[in-house]
Amino acid sequence: MEQQIEEQSLYERIGGATALTALLDRFYDLVYAHERIRRLFTGDKELIKHKQQLFLTQFLGGPAAYTEAYGHPRMRARHMPHQISQEDAMGWLECMAGAIKELPITEALKDELFDRFPRTAFFMVNS
Ligand code: HEM
Structure with a gap:
């Protein structure tokens, strides 16, 4: 009974580690190909x-x-x-939106997931 009332984390609700791996495979393919932000990603993709x-495991609960x-x-x-x-942050968010779109979850859950990112992304703006 208790467990039904307890709220599951967003991490669990999107499908845990398997879902995150699929999301990030797609996300970094988009990032490393993105006209505006790929210049920033010179490190090892894996x-x-x-x-x-x-990070996202803990960020999503x-x-x-x-x-x-x-x-x-x-x-x-x-x-x-x-x-x-600011434009780089928007590029990053565009890649995240594109990657989230491909996840096999409901539209409502996609929106809930995407909504976790804009604030953090704009917080990273430093120039
Ligand atoms: C605003 C746009 C963002 C840009 C342009 C950006 C760019 C970068 C770059 C260039 C790196 C280093 C990659 C490398 O080693 O080659 C990095 C690392 C990282 N970024 Fe971002 N980032 C952004 C937003 C975010 C957001 C919103 C998150 C989390 C929600 C995030 C999480 C991370 C993590 C976990 C690392 C690895 C840090 C480590 O070295 O341990 N980034 N990012």
């Missing part, structure tokens, strides 16, 4: 995909996987070495 998988592996997220500070403009 490594950043892995880090983002751990799952286990604290990123913190366990890499310490406190400090996401704004970690983005400081990269010059990120």
Whole structure:
């Protein structure tokens, strides 16, 4: 009974690790091909995909996987070495929207998931 009342995390509701992996495969394909923001992504694609998988796991309410592996997220500070403009944030969000669109989840859940990102993305703007 209790468990039915308890709210599941967004991480669980979108389909957990399997769903995140599918999302990020698509997302980074779009990012590394994006005319405006691909210039920023010079590092190893598999490594950043892995880090983002751990980060989004905890960002969406799952286990604290990123913190366990890499310490406190400090996401704004970690983005400081990269010059990120408002337009870059919009490019990033465009890629995320494109990747979310392909997930096999309801439209309502897609909207709920996408809504988690704009605030954080614009918080990364530093130039
Ligand atoms: C606003 C637009 C954004 C841009 C242009 C951007 C760009 C970047 C770049 C260039 C890196 C380094 C990649 C590399 O090592 O080659 C990075 C790392 C990362 N980004 Fe972003 N990012 C943005 C927004 C976000 C958002 C919204 C999140 C989370 C929701 C995020 C999470 C991460 C994570 C987890 C890493 C890996 C950090 C680490 O080194 O441990 N980024 N990002």
